[in-house]
Amino acid sequence: MAIKSRIRTVPHYPHHGIMFRDITTLLKDPVGLRITIDELVNRYREVKIDKVAGIESRGFILGAPLAYALGVGFVPIRKKGKLPAETIGHDYQLEYGTDRIEIHTDAIAEGERVLLVDDLIATGGTAEAACILLEKMGGKIVECCFVIDLPDIGGHARLEKLGQRVFALCEFEGD
Template identity: 65%
Template sequence: MIKSLIRTIPNYPKPGVQFRDITTLLKDADGLRQVVDALYERYAAAKIDKIVGIESRGFIVGAAVAYKLGVGFVPVRKKGKLPGDVLGHDYALEYGTDRVEIHSDAISPNENILLLDDLIATGGTAEAATVLIEKLGGNVFECAFIIGLPDLGGEQRLHQLGYSTFTLCEFEGE
């Protein structure tokens, strides 16, 4: 059911890109509940200290899952969006380059971190977030996503770097 609630917008943000829009999933109460419950069930027995969510759609589900797990939530944001002392990392996107930042006091050494975002495409943003987590001394427990796009190689990229990944659904060759 989760996959059926995700809208595809062709040629956004540029020609040839099939944008997977989760706003249609989020507005459906049962769909949102299924996503949060599935992620909660996967990690309920794990020793996770915090969830790191990537701007911006990773905030929505990440905060809900953190609340349900009884752990803290940490945002990873685009450059210049966090008010305090930050640590940043530049990365390549599927359609450009960007920089993400995290507050320098957001993670304590040896904390187990679940990285959560709405979608894994090329893996650049997720990799940048793992770099920040590890620079602060955190351990990446797993990288979780609502949507996987296996044709773009992001999960494979994270696996090659030694990270475990999990997706709730995939759009392969679509």
């Protein structure tokens, strides 16, 4: 696949035994970037979406041009303390400890249809937290969209157990 072949694998990053799927090689390639955004636009062109929400930070890179092409607003979901106005947040478990993501309190109106976007779904912890946060604000999640799915790690199944629809442009199995 044109997208998958443009994604670099970095062995043992950030820890020994991890095969890190790096989309910077996909993004720096003008054809790869265009194919990625075009495929997402084609998927969602006929779907009623009010906002695209992108998870920090690669979700911003993908979500903003997607929102622009779809003619809808873009909403950043950020790590704790990064947004300047009033926020609502959600804490979630990491392998070692907890983290928090936040969104502006005025970012999503009750009943708005939201497409959640990030570069990769692995364990699904951050995406799950983002879904909970968006729903807490009254948003209706249309789908959780990723460039890469690592299905063996379980995030895709985790989101589906929450009742979310999940889509990825490509998969890397076994890692």
